[in-house]
Amino acid sequence: MSARYAGPIIDPHHHLWDLSLGRHPWLQPPAGDDKEMVFGSLAPLRRDYLAADYLNDAAGQGIVATVHIEAGWSADHPLEESRWLGGLDESTGVARRLVAHVALDRPDAIALLEAEAANKRVVGIRDIVSWHPDAARNFARSSQLMSDPRWREGLKAATRLGLTFDLMLFPWQMQEALRLAADFPDTLFLLNHCGSPADRTPEGMALWRQGLAALGRADNVLIKISDLVAYDRQWTLESLRPVIEHCLACFGSNRAMFASDFPVAGLNANFSEVYDAFRLVAAELSESEQHDLFFANANRAYRLGLETAASGA
DSSP states (O other): OOOOOOSOEEEEEEOOBOGGGOOOGGGOOOTTOOOEETTEESGGGOSOBOHHHHHHHTTTSOEEEEEEEOOOOOTTSTTHHHHHHHTSOGGGOTTSEEEEOOOTTSTTHHHHHHHHHTSTTEEEEEOOOOOOSSTTTOOOSSTTGGGOHHHHHHHHHHHHTTOEEEEOOOGGGHHHHHHHHHHOTTOOEEEOGGGOOOOOSHHHHHHHHHHHHHHTTOTTEEEEEEOGGGSOTTOOHHHHHHHHHHHHHHHOTTSEEEEOOBTGGGGTOOHHHHHHHHHHHHTTSOHHHHHIIIIIHHHHHTTOOOOTTOOOO
């Protein structure tokens, strides 16, 4: 067993928002509506979460840079989120790179993708495909986006522009995702949140394990080990460990990365608890494998261009 990781960390998945801008409709419910989604009640998230809040949560963890993942900005105002984030102080390391949202089946998708790709901070796109018949668990606007010809044309354009694709789905969509990865061998896919093992029944977890093993055989798919506590709210280290270990068994330390998903993960754990769990499980690995998981893989995938010896943010 190696020592627990104490080197620099890139957090490749978190969100920021300023609710005064009125651009996050999912966080602006009708009066009296305390909506609960797959990860829990939205009520604690209905507050501004800015770079200073993230830095406060992440204090002492060794975070040197982060990748901001689109946070449900209103589709009626495309490009605004990236421009807003572009106004942040780069010296903090927060939102050094951005994964923007473009609905890939929009009539103007290619123009929007070109505009996003022209932003030096934008390195990827996320258009959530997580479909669930239960509205409280559903994130996507259609049940089979990954198979839609117009959507695929958008993905082809994103790939041509050098953008990665953050893939957020549910386990029963993994076979469709496997076909997508095979059809787009030049696209780098980043599978979000361990593939969302939300169904904790034995059958649900078996489906997740099988689907993840299949996706792990696709060389152009990487995995983010993130927000496990969203699907395991009574979590313990021993309940998180087999999920983390299965992700590593399927993808290896060279195609996986640890990520916070704050502030969403903060509904069920604090930042230190999240990264303590990562460090404890990863301590079974070599120093170089740990460095890949906490720093190097995210550095490469999101083109951060950081040196290992970068100082903390």
